[in-house]
Amino acid sequence: MSDQQTYRRIVLASRPADAVTPDNFRLETVPVPTLADGQVLVRNHFLSLDPYMRGRMSESKSYANPQPLGEVMIGGTVGEVVESRNPKFKAGDSVVAMFGWQEMGVSDGSGMQKVDTTHIPLSAYLGSVGMPGVTAWYGLNRIIEPKAGETIVVSAASGAVGSVVGQLAKKAGCRVVGVAGGKDKCDYVVNELGFDACVDYKAAADAKALYAAVKAVTPDGIDGYFENVGGDILDVVLARLNAFGRIALCGLIAGYDGQDLPLKNPRAILVSRAKIQGFIVSEHMDVWPQALKELGGMVAQRQLKFRESVAEGLASAPEAFMGLLKGKNFGKQLVKLV
Amino acid sequence: MSDQQTYRRIVLASRPADAVTPDNFRLETVPVPTLADGQVLVRNHFLSLDPYMRGRMSESKSYANPQPLGEVMIGGTVGEVVESRNPKFKAGDSVVAMFGWQEMGVSDGSGMQKVDTTHIPLSAYLGSVGMPGVTAWYGLNRIIEPKAGETIVVSAASGAVGSVVGQLAKKAGCRVVGVAGGKDKCDYVVNELGFDACVDYKAAADAKALYAAVKAVTPDGIDGYFENVGGDILDVVLARLNAFGRIALCGLIAGYDGQDLPLKNPRAILVSRAKIQGFIVSEHMDVWPQALKELGGMVAQRQLKFRESVAEGLASAPEAFMGLLKGKNFGKQLVKLV
Numbered sequence: 001m002s003d004q005q006t007y008r009r010i011v012l013a014s015r016p017a018d019a020v021t022p023d024n025f026r027l028e029t030v031p032v033p034t035l036a037d038g039q040v041l042v043r044n045h046f047l048s049l050d051p052y053m054r055g056r057m058s059e060s061k062s063y064a065n066p067q068p069l070g071e072v073m074i075g076g077t078v079g080e081v082v083e084s085r086n087p088k089f090k091a092g093d094s095v096v097a098m099f100g101w102q103e104m105g106v107s108d109g110s111g112m113q114k115v116d117t118t119h120i121p122l123s124a125y126l127g128s129v130g131m132p133g134v135t136a137w138y139g140l141n142r143i144i145e146p147k148a149g150e151t152i153v154v155s156a157a158s159g160a161v162g163s164v165v166g167q168l169a170k171k172a173g174c175r176v177v178g179v180a181g182g183k184d185k186c187d188y189v190v191n192e193l194g195f196d197a198c199v200d201y202k203a204a205a206d207a208k209a210l211y212a213a214v215k216a217v218t219p220d221g222i223d224g225y226f227e228n229v230g231g232d233i234l235d236v237v238l239a240r241l242n243a244f245g246r247i248a249l250c251g252l253i254a255g256y257d258g259q260d261l262p263l264k265n266p267r268a269i270l271v272s273r274a275k276i277q278g279f280i281v282s283e284h285m286d287v288w289p290q291a292l293k294e295l296g297g298m299v300a301q302r303q304l305k306f307r308e309s310v311a312e313g314l315a316s317a318p319e320a321f322m323g324l325l326k327g328k329n330f331g332k333q334l335v336k337l338v
Numbered sequence: 339m340s341d342q343q344t345y346r347r348i349v350l351a352s353r354p355a356d357a358v359t360p361d362n363f364r365l366e367t368v369p370v371p372t373l374a375d376g377q378v379l380v381r382n383h384f385l386s387l388d389p390y391m392r393g394r395m396s397e398s399k400s401y402a403n404p405q406p407l408g409e410v411m412i413g414g415t416v417g418e419v420v421e422s423r424n425p426k427f428k429a430g431d432s433v434v435a436m437f438g439w440q441e442m443g444v445s446d447g448s449g450m451q452k453v454d455t456t457h458i459p460l461s462a463y464l465g466s467v468g469m470p471g472v473t474a475w476y477g478l479n480r481i482i483e484p485k486a487g488e489t490i491v492v493s494a495a496s497g498a499v500g501s502v503v504g505q506l507a508k509k510a511g512c513r514v515v516g517v518a519g520g521k522d523k524c525d526y527v528v529n530e531l532g533f534d535a536c537v538d539y540k541a542a543a544d545a546k547a548l549y550a551a552v553k554a555v556t557p558d559g560i561d562g563y564f565e566n567v568g569g570d571i572l573d574v575v576l577a578r579l580n581a582f583g584r585i586a587l588c589g590l591i592a593g594y595d596g597q598d599l600p601l602k603n604p605r606a607i608l609v610s611r612a613k614i615q616g617f618i619v620s621e622h623m624d625v626w627p628q629a630l631k632e633l634g635g636m637v638a639q640r641q642l643k644f645r646e647s648v649a650e651g652l653a654s655a656p657e658a659f660m661g662l663l664k665g666k667n668f669g670k671q672l673v674k675l676v
Contacts, residue, residue, distance in 0.1 A: 261604060262600040275613065278607045
């Protein structure tokens with residue numbers, strides 16, 4: 001018997017029939033590999049949990065290939081180089097990568113970025129200064145293109161993406177209205193993040209009540225909408241949309257489990273001469289440097305606030321992920337691995 | 339009694355409860371006015387009937403103010419100056435204007451354009467070389483932005499707008515598929531207009547059959563869609579849409595009478611990273627000169643074919659309009675007034 005070390009990883013065991021269940025995942029313990037020349041071994045400190053992962057778990061047509069069964073679940077990670085046989089990295093380097101749901105990762109250096117944690121916490125590179133932040137930046141600046149004085153609405157407003165959308169829109173001089181689930185999240189969005197108002201969709205008995213609640217805080221209508229959720233709220237926003245309104249379609253969590261998610265009134269798109277555009281931030285790599293520079297600067301100067309929900313240990317990832325899909329997280333959902 | 343001459347006009351008598359009925363209109367005979375200094379009297383030869391008029395007849399929120407009750411129905415016209423007290427116009431000039439549903443019109447010259455009928459028939463200024471043509475041009479060139487080799491689909495393909503969309507897209511090197519109601523229209527679209535294929539939506543028993551029919555003629559998926567109709571076909575196209583597909587939303591005739599017109603699967607917008615954009619051509623006056631020059635040149639050189647349905651006499655306008663909303667017309671719907 002050798003004294004070879006091991007680490008843990010989570011693979012996709014089966015595809016969800018509708019809602020994700022714990023037995024869709026399998027926790028495995030595997031040996032730490034010996035590095036080949038040019039390779040780097042990383043200990044992952046944080047795993048990012050994101051709604052897009054739900055899409056990858058299914059086989060239906062989507063914008064990305066499905067996650068293969070039996071392989072490590074996809075996911076963004078931040079961690080520290082523990083051993084390097086690659087001249088571009090050395091032990092102790094902080095790196096962001098896509099090692100997935102596992103405690104360690106091996107790479108030839110591709111797909112890894114060294115990051116500076118002097119002024120920015122490591123975990124922020126999975127949130128405001130990472131994919132969620134760039135998602136917010138792209139959808140807001142390249143699709144919604146907000147102008148000072150306009151009213152911008154964002155759903156999942158306390159989340160990793162929505163919180164950045166709203167704060168960037170405030171910086172652009174807009175009236176910003178969030179939509180979130182529950183009083184605590186709404187209070188946070190207004191009092192901590194500085195949105196002008198927040199609608200608690202859970203407090204609305206039906207679509208009509210939701211419309212009334214949105215109308216009350218958008219007296220001048222809505223010019224831009226950043227959609228993370230889908231369902232009734234999209235129809236409500238369309239009904240309040242001003243001429244030439246823009247909707248960035250980033251996610252539709254409400255329908256991730258295959259539910260029908262009809263848009264009741266597409267006529268509103270025509271009436272408002274609106275633009276609705278879906279996007280995936282990974283297809284717009286050209287904006288990442290500019291976006292990350294801006295977002296990193298704001299975080300370092302405490303101008304961009306964020307909140308994290310941290311689950312402890314890799315084994316907690318499935319439950320944390322299922323909670324994320326139900327909106328149980330509050331802010332960016334992470335798993336602390338080590 | 340004077341021997342003052344009269345002309346006839348049609349005013350909006352009442353707003354439709356759902357479908358338009360003949361008693362929503364009232365035919366009136368009124369005296370031909372005496373011109374003031376600077377005014378022009380025009381005898382209208384053709385009235386254009388267009389789907390947008392249905393929206394104006396209702397009071398519900400739309401992109402334009404409703405048509406006032408008791409006033410002449412809005413509409414584009416072409417005609418001939420019969421008397422002028424305005425130095426910019428003289429008797430015999432051919433003009434295009436918005437005199438509405440009436441046999442004569444008086445103007446101070448504003449809103450009137452002299453047109454050249456040497457190479458272009460007068461009626462074409464209400465169709466391919468008028469508002470419908472520019473609508474096609476704008477939606478195709480500014481929203482869909484077709485590239486050679488792409489597949490472009492257009493609904494109401496034999497109509498005033500759709501026929502131009504398809505022929506412009508062919509000219510741009512695209513594979514062009516029409517959607518139209520009935521074998522005659524589909525034959526015309528393929529054999530006369532030169533589309534690559536046409537789907538007869540009336541021959542499809544349900545949405546599934548419609549999907550199969552569209553799929554059969556779009557083997558490489560769909561890159562651009564020009565929407566004039568709405569309903570099932572929009573969902574079908576979304577399900578066939580390639581990555582970065584573009585949809586120009588020009589009209590939704592299917593829901594003009596207030597029917598629900600839900601979009602069953604807005605998720606497809608996200609999956610395809612699609613853009614859906616509504617537009618009204620009258621808000622893009624900057625493109626009219628360029629579009630009309632191109633369209634006029636094509637018509638004059640017989641490179642742009644079109645077909646007209648001509649109703650005889652002002653009194654036939656209501657019935658022709660109701661037929662238009664049901665797709666009974668074949669090509670551009672006109673009313674010959676004199």
